Amino acid sequence: MPKILVTRRTFSEAAEALRASGAEVVIWDGEDAPSHQDLIDAVADVDGLYAHITNQVNDEVMDAAPNLKVISEFGVGYDNIDVNAANERGIAVCNTPGILSESTADEAFALLASMARRTYGLPAMVKRGEWGDFDPLGLLASDIHHKTLGIVGMGNIGSEMAKRAAGFNMNVLYYNRNRRDEEFGATYVDSLEEILERSDFVSLHNPLTPETTNMMSIDQFKLMKKSAILINTTRGPVVDQDALYEALVAGEIAGAALDVTVPEPIPADHPLLTLDNCLIMPHVASATYDTRMKMAMMCVENVLAGIAGDWPPYCVNETYISCTARLKA
The missing domain is CATH 3.40.50.720 (NAD(P)-binding Rossmann-like Domain)
Structure with a gap:
């Protein structure tokens, strides 16, 4: 048997x-x-x-x-x-x-929207009784429509992410090892550097390989807009978490949302967990x-x-x- x-x-x-x-x-x-x-x-x-x-x-x-x-x-x-x-x-x-491509893209876009519109933090502020009086310059968030999304890795999940972004009237760029025959309205760029420089949101969907380990590190964060938000739903080691922490603290980028970390689970005393501009999920992109x-x-x-x-x-x-x-x- x-x-x-x-x-x-x-x-x-x-x-x-x-x-x-x-x-x-x-x-x-x-x-x-x-x-x-x-x-x-x-x-x-x-x-x-x-x-x-x-x-x-x-x-x-x-x-x-x-x-x-x-x-x-x-x-x-x-x-x-x-x-x-x-x-x-x-x-x-x-x-x-x-x-799991569609479910993972659903979560990646949900993380993007949550970071852009601050739905991850503002409800907690309301529960603490800190709403306060109306302030026309207070609690400002970022639009999603007409912003530029950079997709790194245009495989099945990256393609599904592009479809969702199109529904929000986003300008979509993608960087991939090869140009796709079907691009879902996205525009190909031939370097990681260019996509980082041009994007308001960067969503990582590339596989983990020796070449992509710590692909996002000190130099890459310096290339991004100070208003940019990083989304990672691929594998934790693709992002240098120490460099990410420093970039978030220094204001080199505006925020990050991670579904994956190194290690998993991330230790409760990890510095990233002390930051209001970093949202971390427990590796659940496919968890429906x-x-x-x-x-x-x-x-x-x-x-x-x-x-x-x-x-x-x-x-x-x-x-x-x-x-x-x-x-x-």
């Missing part, structure tokens, strides 16, 4: 679908994610791994799992999985592409019932296909393991 490990609690429908396959299904139901050692211990006889962003699935984990055929990541990004190590061992790596359910069922499809000896529908490394895949052994 094949064995499947799910490293966090999941929807009952997903659990039932896994069990209906006849496999033994183990669901980690602890309050916290398994530690790295817990994960190593748990995968000894596992054929399929349904993993999450908090799991570092490296060569050590894979070597502890001689039967492991397939790893399905609950999400689009899979930088927590050592894909090179998986390729060397013939293990299929999968993700859940496309399904509908989207997370679809993601869970895509993971089920991936894992069940892999343990049955079939190519998972959302495999990211099929080309590299086509001749060595364990699922075909």
Whole structure:
């Protein structure tokens, strides 16, 4: 009987679908994610791994799992999985592409709007009884319409962000490795520097790679308008948080809204949490019932296909393991 490990609690429908396959299904139901050692211990006889962003699935984990055929990541990004190590061992790596693009763009635009119109802080002021008398120059916010949005990374999520901005009559620029055939009304610029200099809002949607780690740091913040707002819903390491703190304190940029941080969760005593012009969400851009359910069922499809000896529908490394895949052994 094949064995499947799910490293966090999941929807009952997903659990039932896994069990209906006849496999033994183990669901980690602890309050916290398994530690790295817990994960190593748990995968000894596992054929399929349904993993999450908090799991570092490296060569050590894979070597502890001689039967492991397939790893399905609950999400689009899979930088927590050592894909090179998986390729060397013939293990299929999968993700859940496309399904969370709209939900993530919804949150990114909500963060933009909240920062622009100050809906993140002013309600708390009202609750403290600090509304005060009418002041024509008080509590001023920023318009969204006719402002310039710079999108860094025009993949599925960046494209959805451009669509939402168009509905608010924004001027949209984008910077991407390649110019898109379909641009959704946005204008391509060929350098990060230009998009930073021209934008009132900068929204990051690029993947995390060695080249994009700390992509936004001291020099980049100095290029931005002093009135500009940064939105990050991609990966925490793309932004140098120490440099961001200094830029926010010095007034080099007006504000930042982050759905992702380094580390996660961000420590309660982190300096960014002391700033009124920094809004931080607990990595929930895809966290709607509908989207997370679809993601869970895509993971089920991936894992069940892999343990049955079939190519998972959302495999990211099929080309590299086509001749060595364990699922075909």
